[in-house]
Each structure stands twice: as structure tokens, then as C-alpha cells.
Amino acid sequence: MLTTVVEKLKSNFPNSILDVKEFRGEITIHVKKEDIVPVCTFLRDDTSCTFDYCSDICGADAYTAENRFEVIYNLYSIPLKQRIRLKVFVDESDLHCPSVTSVWPAAEWPERETYDMIGVYFDGNKDMRRMYMPEEFEYYPLRKDFPMMGIPDSIPLPRK
């Protein structure tokens, strides 16, 4: 069933699909950053895909010189009971990524969380504040160059 999804995506977006990987029966599709919104809209609306449920969005720091950050979309289809994973690379020189809140409103908080943790800014998300950390915090804790013990004095103590 998932192979038809991949075939359909490849025929409809020949230039946007960069790579398709399979591991433990799960399919990961690398999508060009600029085309993530049309691809997601297609996946939601096409009758043989119907990925109507945005299960999760998260970011990862690959810690490489090029394409350092990844944004990962775990999608689920409630009618067809299938899963797919999309992946977008975000380079350190341009930390912007199109938001998919117009496709799934559920993406709003996970995108905020990704911004808070990794520092990828989602264009089009209406409420791009930090999710967990204080607003004045200047670091992104899940980047690999952020030390595990934290940075002293990075969070101000309350005034007496």
C-alpha cells in the first residue's frame, strides 16, 4: 500500500522527492524544503494517501557542515491505518522552513517545540514563541553543541 503512495508522490512531484529510504518496514521520504507544503497537502487530500493525522513533528541536529538540521514529519492515516515519514533538510545559513499549520492545525505546537529545541523557524506559523524554555533564553538546547549540563546564568533567577 505504501509503495503506491511513494509512486504517486514521485510521479506528481518528480523534482521535490530527493530520496526514499526504508528501514524496519518504515518509509522515510526526503522532500525538498520549498515543496513541503504542496507535498503535505497532496498527502492529506489524495484518496489513496489520506494522511489526515499529523502524528508528530520534530527536529534533529545532524551536526554536519551542510544540511545540519532535519525536520521530521511523522504522519498517520486514520482511514487507511498507514504511516509515513517525511524529512526536510534545513541548512544552518537559512534556518527557515515553511510551516504546515495550513495543512494540519495540529502542527502548531510541535513546530513551536522544534523551534524551541533546535532553532528552526517556521514561516507561516502564527504563534512562533518558545514552547518550553523562557522567551529570553538565547540557546537551543537540543543542538549538539549545547552542553548537557546547561550554560550557567543562561536563565536569570527571579528578582528579589
Place this chain on the structure above:
Amino acid sequence: MNVEQAMDIRQQRILAALENKNTSVQFDDALENEMILNMGPQHPATHGVLRLLIKLDGETVVACVPELGYLHRGYEKLAENCSYHEFIPHTDRLDYLSPLMNNTAYVLAVEKLIGIEAPKRAQYLRVIISELARISSHLLGVGALAMDVGALTVFTWAFREREKMYDIFELLTGARFTTSFTRVGGLAHDMTPEVRSAIQQFIDQLPEKFTEMINMLNTNRIFVERMDGVGVISKEQAVAIGLCGPNIRGVGIEHDLRRAEPYLVYNELDFNIPVFEGGDCLSRYYVRINEVKESIKIVRQCLEKIPNGPIHANEPKKVLPRKDRIYTKMEELIHDFMLINFGVNPPVGEVYHAVEGSKGELGFYIQSRGEGHPWRLKIRSPSFMNLQATPMLVEGGMISDIVAVLGSLDPVMGEADK
């Protein structure tokens, strides 16, 4: 004049009045203003440290903005710095109302990544502990919901039953609360006949006590009227906003991962998925109480069907050996040393595995680079996604309905904040 300026002027007037020791303060239009109310983070009805900023027009909620992060402990960062086994105790602290469920969900994801499977007995035991955790979580969810809308007795009755469960967990795992019971490829201990009879005894007496408890609520007019038609969400909205677990089944969508993507031995068991159409607080409550009944059914079947046999997969390089063998056998000592010091070293790759947790879809996404610790571990927490629907549910309603809505969503902040 906007609201902020109005608040500033009020504050200045109050301060000035205090300095002059003049206790009378006058406002031009006290009834015309909108009020900003800060609910939480220290509020009993927010089930932890959730903070809601609420804009009120009289008693009607105009806007609601949830603020999270008061219990953020950075578990995803911690996971990147500890081995796959070392992270199991941390999963207890996510959804601290059903730690056994989190333990199971996490090791299932790791096992999928490594490519091993626990033996049948371990799988049945995992189903038993998951369903017991679900019962315990739903008992608290229903009890706390009743307490929030004013029925205190049910809460204490629910806690009486949970107390019995914690005694069983202590007998089974050695700890009441932070169980850390599962291991990659198996479980920490086997179920002794003593535990088996304790579970049997517990589920035999639970239906009667539970019926007694819910009869107090189902026939209570105040409770039903506080819940009926409150916090309504449509099917389309619920899917779009990512509701999960009992909350999405409360809008009439039969979405349960135990049936949709059967894991463990759920496809060998006979149970129903309770679905209610209303989409309001009462439907979500009905889903929960019916799920407790189904869970009792599942535990009963598992106790009948559970086979004898080992509880650890026969994968010496991936599964921790038993303690008594480490002290007596050279091979096991070497494997234990390697596993503790270098970890299980799964192949390079990424997996996402989700289970139907007590609050909804509890998933772990793991990226591995072939090392002993995950490169990236993302916790897909159901409470986080459920809380996202709060503004949608409370806006336009009364302020007193917020506690009913929050109680019916049943969030746990340990999980939502990670």
C-alpha cells in the same frame, strides 16, 4: 485604551491608594472591562503545572492561551547522553500515572530498532501491566474529573482501588510508583504465582467497586449537567488538531492503535473499542469508564492465556543477562560488561513506534547512528497534543467549564512538558 493600559492604570491607582492609606478605589467602568485571569501553574484543577491565560468577558471565556514548560526537565537531551537501558527509569517520570505503560512503549521502540522480539510470556506480561496501568490512569482521570466538578467522594474511592494496584505493582516490580519494569528484550522479573493471584483477586473485585463508583456519577444530575454538551469538538476538528486516545474516541472516531497497528499480542485478544459520538466532556468520560471495563476483560484473558517459558529474548549481545548468571558464568559476565559499558549498539537507522497509551498515542521516534546511545530520541506525548485543543474547547464557554474540560482531556504535565 487597550486592556494592557487599563491594567496599568488600575495597578497604579491601587498602589497610590495603598500609599495614601486610602482604602477606597474607584473605577470608571468596572463592568465594561475584559479581565485577564491567570489560571495556574499552581492550581488544583490544572492537574500539575499547566498555566492558562484566560481573557474573560464577564464569565465567558473570550480567549485562552495555554503555557507549558513548568515541568520541562529535558528528557530528550538526557536520552542522547545515556544508553538505551539507562533511559528506562526516565520513562517512568513521563506519564507518572501509568509508568508501566511508558516502560513498555519505550522498550518496544528500542526492540523495533534493534530488530528483536520478546518471547510470548513477556509479551503477555507486558499487555497485563499496560492494561493495569491504563486502569490505574483512568481511575485517577475519572476521580480527578469528578473532584474538579465537585464530587469529592469518587476521588477517594478511586484512590482506594489505585492503592490496591500499587500494592500489586510493588509485589511485581519492587516499586510502587517508579517501576522501571521492562528491559530491552524482556522484563526485569517474572510474575510469581503470588502476584498472579493478587492480580486475579483485584480484577475479580474491581467491577463491583467500579460500578458502585460510576453509579455515583452517572446518576448524579449535577455531574451530568456539568459535563453534557460542554467542550464540544467536531470530528473534523478533532482529527485536524491531533486529539488522541479516549478524547478522539469521544468524538466518534474508532481510532485505537491496539487494533489499527496491533503490537504485542493484542491481535490474539478479544476486546471492544468504546466509541461515543457526542464530542463533549460526557462522551470522553464515558469512553474512559468503558475502557476500564475492556481493560479488565483483557487482563482476565491474558491471565488465562499466558504461556510458560522464558521472559528474555535469546539474544545475548542485546539483552541483559540475569543477575545470578552474571556471578557464575564467564560468558554472561562478559556480555553484561559489554552491554553496560558500550550499550546495545543498534544498526544505523530510524524508527517510530507508537502504542495506545492511557492518554493516547504514545510514540518514541529514535534515530540511531550505531552507537550505544540514541542520536536523537523524540517522545510523542499524547497529553501535549491533547492540550493543544484546550483553546478550541473552552473558548465561548463559561469559566467554570474550564475545569470540566481539562479534567475530561486528562492531561499529565510530566508527559506534556517532558
